Amino acid sequence: MTQLRRIKRSVVKRAIYSVLIWLLSFLWFVPIFWMLTTSLKPTTVAVTENPPRWIPNPMTFENYAAVARAAGGINVGRSVWNSVIVAAIATVAGLLVAVPAAYALARLRFPGQRIIFWTYVAILAFPSVLFLVPNFFIINRLGLMNSFAALILPGLGGTFGVFMLRQYMLGIPRELEEAALIDGCSRLRILTRIVVPLIRPALVTLGIMTFLGSWNSFLWPLIVLTSSSKFTLPIALVRFSAGWGDPYRGIGASMAAAFISVAPVLVIFVAFHKYLMRGVSLGSIGK
Structure with a gap:
């Protein structure tokens, strides 16, 4: 029974660690994803859209063109x-x-x-x-x-x-x-x-x-x-x-x-x- 309890504790600890890692990864990834989607939106849409949309529609590369032409x-x-x-x-x-x-x-x-x-x-x-x-x-x-x-x-x-x-x-x-x-x-x-x-x-x-x-x-x-x-x-x-x-x-x-x-x-x-x-x-x- 003691060994079985240790195995259960180990499994629970790993599950908790996995959840925490995925949560931290999600919190780290969200700002980068938002940065990318905002860069693909027309400027008027990026600022005025309410509620904000995660997936840009329409999608445009005009912002990257603005960066390229200085x-x-x-x-x-x-x-x-x-x-x-x-x-x-x-x-x-x-x-x-x-x-x-x-x-x-x-x-x-x-x-x-x-x-x-x-x-x-x-x-x-x-x-x-x-x-x-x-x-x-x-x-x-x-x-x-x-x-x-x-x-x-x-x-x-x-x-x-x-x-x-x-x-x-x-x-x-x-x-x-x-x-x-x-x-x-x-x-x-x-x-x-x-x-x-x-x-x-x-x-x-x-x-x-x-x-x-x-x-x-x-x-x-x-x-x-x-x-x-x-x-x-x-x-x-x-x-x-x-x-x-x-x-x-x-x-x-x-x-x-x-x-x-x-x-x-x-x-x-x-x-x-x-x-x-x-x-x-x-x-x-x-x-």
Whole structure:
């Protein structure tokens, strides 16, 4: 009887968890679906229809055409391309810096190693907004204002990425590296041929997080960018919505531009969600 009760409790718990997950998924999906349907409605219908209709009838793509022809004075298409360039370079460069840094903290022994590591841990406790002023002065002194480099350089070697990869690397058996050292492999070859393939889930996770963080960044680009030709998508969305003057007049086009910004995030999450979950769960385990 005791075992039967445990089975029943387990089934009930799973059922409750499933209901909660589906409920949260529904609450998360509804605003995105409403954004999509509103972007496919004529502007007059989107604003005046009462009660609002979930399925657009008639359906139109005029709002996406308005985004494509830079209505409101903001070229959203160019801003999408700018965001893709910045996010892609920031992701690749961030991984190239974080991997060797994490390996050095996880495996090498050198003076000040523990101080550097605990400094990284301490930095994680501070909100990123505290670093806006020093980053601004550094970028300004380097003459990189209003450039893509100003968006990419401050994020290289992010503390969270180095910390996560280090914790992941600590779970790799040292015997693999010791055997490679006996065979004459250099540290660089061990890193590229043994360590990197074993931490692939963590690399994918960190790559996704870095890409999405750069893609959604608003405050820092707003500070360092002054030219509309360099605007990334979050800034362009705000300027695009404000460029209509009357918010009701441009609500359909604004929803279309917002859905364009959300679509890549949805595609990335659906395509890599297994790596994302696996990397987060395993990367948090270290010796």
